Amino acid sequence: MKTKNLFISGLIGLFASCSSQNCKIEGTVENAKDGDTLYLARMSDGNFTPTDTIILHQGKFTLQEKCDSTIIASFFFYDQESNEVYSNIFFMEKGNIQLNIGPEGRVSGTENNDIYQEITDSIYALHERMSNIYARQAPSDTAEYSPDEKTEQELVALEQQSNRFVTESVKKYIDKPVGYFLFLSCYNMFTPQ
Known part of the structure; x- marks a missing residue:
């Protein structure tokens, strides 16, 4: 257990090497209705912790914040109409990140993504x-x-x-x-x- 924590602690320094800059996440969610919810989680100590609840408007969303490191994150959306769950990993890092969520979902816009x-x-x-x-x-x-x-x-x-x-x-x-x-x-x- 200590080895894992030391390994993860060492990586925090690696990921924190980026200078503080904006991270902008824009996306679309197929078949989303106004008021539907998209959930984001961020990895911390090897586990994903829910951090953001985004209410969708016309199937679109934007999230902007300062990023002084790269964070491994995930999103989760439940499509009530099709009874499908869409989730994937993405990397919150400086730059403009594009999330297209649905059956043919894509993540793009920055190096790691x-x-x-x-x-x-x-x-x-x-x-x-x-x-x-x-x-x-x-x-x-x-x-x-x-x-x-x-x-x-x-x-x-x-x-x-x-x-x-x-x-x-x-x-x-x-x-x-x-x-x-x-x-x-x-x-x-x-x-x-």
Whole structure:
């Protein structure tokens, strides 16, 4: 437990190296009605803590504040009409951040957010390929599915490709908040060294 706290404390210095500047978050939420609520949470000591409740007007919102560091954050929106929950990670940092929230949501506008979106797009594309392979081989009835050897090899190869991509991304961006977050998300893919 002490090791984790020391590690996180050390990273606070890394993330606080940015000079104090404005962080502006603008966004749109698909299918939102006036008065719907968007919730934001910020990571603190390895956990997300709810911090902001934003009342939406015409599906849009703006939040502006001073940012003297990069904060790992998340948003949460419940679409009552479709009964869907939309949530994702983003990085509160100096600059103009754009959140487009919905089924095809995107986060962009600043360095860490652009990197994170690029990484998640690549991972989702690999997982989509895996889903398509599974779907074309899966039986239409309720019988238990067992892929043939060739299909199994395809799926394993794509999973290995996905794992390699994630570990390479962590190593490439470990000095940035996005790399730190990826590491926290998949630390079990690494050896202690």
